[in-house]
Amino acid sequence: MIVPFPAGGGADILVRMLTKYMSENLSHSIIVQNLPGAGGGLAFGQVARAAPDGHTLGWVSTGFPVMAATLSNLTFKPESDFVHICNVSENPFVLVVNPQVPVKSVKELVDLGKARPNSLNFAHNGAATLTNLVVMRPSRKGRRWAGSSTARPSSSLLPTASRSATTSRRGRPSGWASL
Numbered sequence: 001m002i003v004p005f006p007a008g009g010g011a012d013i014l015v016r017m018l019t020k021y022m023s024e025n026l027s028h029s030i031i032v033q034n035l036p037g038a039g040g041g042l043a044f045g046q047v048a049r050a051a052p053d054g055h056t057l058g059w060v061s062t063g064f065p066v067m068a069a070t071l072s073n074l075t076f077k078p079e080s081d082f083v084h085i086c087n088v089s090e091n092p093f094v095l096v097v098n099p100q101v102p103v104k105s106v107k108e109l110v111d112l113g114k115a116r117p118n119s120l121n122f123a124h125n126g127a128a129t130l131t132n133l134v135v136m137r138p139s140r141k142g143r144r145w146a147g148s149s150t151a152r153p154s155s156s157l158l159p160t161a162s163r164s165a166t167t168s169r170r171g172r173p174s175g176w177a178s179l
Helices: 010-026 038-049 063-070 106-115 130-135
Strands: 057-061 082-089 094-097 155-158 163-168
Touching (some): 010 057, 010 082, 038 063, 038 082, 057 063, 057 082, 063 130, 094 106
Antiparallel strands (some): 057 163, 094 155
């Protein structure tokens, strides 16, 4: 199972719990390989290039379509090189602010941002991710991105995402339906 996130994070822990269960039920060892980088592009490239025997799985989050839409130099075709197998879990995105920021709702945060342009900053988990896209939405004036990606403790986003497993379109893992 190729995971596009670093070892030790939430996705990695969930993958290791899942692959332990899969290994026990399939009587087959499953190795977890963490391959972060390029918004998931490195990991998905490896899944796409894997032998079409169904033995290579990829862990996907909601950031997959963002990576596919924002990175132009991918070594694979996101829309055709993979097959969705199943949904594994869902986790909400959570918006939090420093308690010293004078807001109690998203509307108040938006109003504060409009009243003080370029004064609010946020933290996110990298370029070409869903968190970055949500906050740095394309401006109405074209393809320029609106907002700042400088992280400061005045406000932050703590991202989590729906996650699912996938494999290269060329091969499905045998026995998957029995899980």
